[in-house]
Amino acid sequence: MSLVLRTVTALTAALLLYGAVLETRAQTATPTPPIFVPRPFGAIPRPTPTPARKFPISEEQERPIPKSWIIGGAIAAAIVIGGILFGAARAWRSSNLFGRAYRFPVSSEPAAVRFGGEKCGGHMATVRFDGRSDRTRTSESKDA
Amino acid sequence: MRARVIRGAASPIQGESPPMKCPSCATPLDAPAPRCPHCKLSLHKLDSVFGMVPAHSRFFTDRSGTLALDEIKRIRTQLRLFHQKFPQALLSVVVTELAGGGSAAEFAFWMANRARFTSAEKTRGDNFNLLLAIDLTGRAAALTTGYGLEKHVPEEALQNALNEFARAQREHGVAAGIKACIASLVRQLRELADETKGEELQEAQTGSDSW
Numbered sequence: 001m002s003l004v005l006r007t008v009t010a011l012t013a014a015l016l017l018y019g020a021v022l023e024t025r026a027q028t029a030t031p032t033p034p035i036f037v038p039r040p041f042g043a044i045p046r047p048t049p050t051p052a053r054k055f056p057i058s059e060e061q062e063r064p065i066p067k068s069w070i071i072g073g074a075i076a077a078a079i080v081i082g083g084i085l086f087g088a089a090r091a092w093r094s095s096n097l098f099g100r101a102y103r104f105p106v107s108s109e110p111a112a113v114r115f116g117g118e119k120c121g122g123h124m125a126t127v128r129f130d131g132r133s134d135r136t137r138t139s140e141s142k143d144a
Numbered sequence: 145m146r147a148r149v150i151r152g153a154a155s156p157i158q159g160e161s162p163p164m165k166c167p168s169c170a171t172p173l174d175a176p177a178p179r180c181p182h183c184k185l186s187l188h189k190l191d192s193v194f195g196m197v198p199a200h201s202r203f204f205t206d207r208s209g210t211l212a213l214d215e216i217k218r219i220r221t222q223l224r225l226f227h228q229k230f231p232q233a234l235l236s237v238v239v240t241e242l243a244g245g246g247s248a249a250e251f252a253f254w255m256a257n258r259a260r261f262t263s264a265e266k267t268r269g270d271n272f273n274l275l276l277a278i279d280l281t282g283r284a285a286a287l288t289t290g291y292g293l294e295k296h297v298p299e300e301a302l303q304n305a306l307n308e309f310a311r312a313q314r315e316h317g318v319a320a321g322i323k324a325c326i327a328s329l330v331r332q333l334r335e336l337a338d339e340t341k342g343e344e345l346q347e348a349q350t351g352s353d354s355w
Contacts (some may be wrong), residue, residue, distance in 0.1 A: 044253075103232055104233075107297075113178075115187055116178055119267050123302075126287075
């Protein structure tokens with residue numbers, strides 16, 4: 001009895017599956033026709049032909065840019081950018097943007113006063129605008 | 145080359161006094177003297193040559209009236225920047241026309257001692273000021289320092305700065321010369337300050353090692 005029941009159940013399931021497959025096939029086989037069909041008025045114009053090139057492309061033009069050129073260009077650009085950054089860093093440094101201050105140590109020994117000067121003892125250099133130094137001039141006059 | 149010259153000069157930490165010369169006749173002195181044994185120069189003698197201290201400002205004074213206002217502004221800005229970099233030192237520039245005798249060197253020595261560029265002028269070893277005096281009549285310039293900088297800034301460094309002044313002045317005028325001189329001083333003093341600091345650190349290390 002149970003065997004008969006099992007067989008009937010299996011057959012029913014098989015029939016149901018087959019029916020589903022048939023229904024799917026029927027749906028895909030018949031596409032829906034479009035509602036509006038374009039019907040252009042008059043004669044259909046011919047497609048515009050592609051214009052011919054005035055200057056034919058040579059093989060050299062079609063070739064890609066060599067890698068060595070790209071690498072060279074990149075290196076040159078890096079050098080230029082590096083130079084600009086270096087110049088900017090120097091400018092920043094010289095304009096004291098980073099605010100660094102320099103100090104000299106104060107001597108513990110008292111300085112001996114020379115020529116009666118309390119602030120300056122004549123430690124100096126001189127120059128003439130024509131490029132000759134006063135020291136040279138003095139020695140020259142002494143020699144003369 | 146410039147750096148070599150500076151490094152080749154007497155080390156500032158060694159405690160040796162730099163060679164002393166008379167600002168007038170450049171005669172070297174063996175010991176500090178109240179007047180030059182050769183030309184008898186003294187500060188009191190220069191008072192009679194130059195008279196009263198001329199009106200001057202802290203950073204820049206143009207007694208000749210030859211420089212344009214915008215140039216003066218730029219120079220003042222550069223001098224202020226110098227003071228920011230070296231807070232101990234005040235670099236003043238005086239442009240003048242010495243008509244009644246006296247050289248630029250004598251004028252620089254006299255002004256550096258008699259003028260008051262700051263409200264609280266420091267004396268002797270505490271004076272780190274610099275003065276650039278330019279005489280347009282005599283076509284000469286002098287750059288001098290206070291006693292405080294003598295051990296750290298050799299005469300070669302001052303001479304280098306003045307040579308830069310003369311070179312730029314010849315090509316572009318006095319204002320360009322002053323700017324070149326300031327730039328040269330900044331460069332050299334920065335190196336010298338760094339060297340002094342390094343030598344001080346070394347001394348401190350050797351001192352602590354010996355202890």
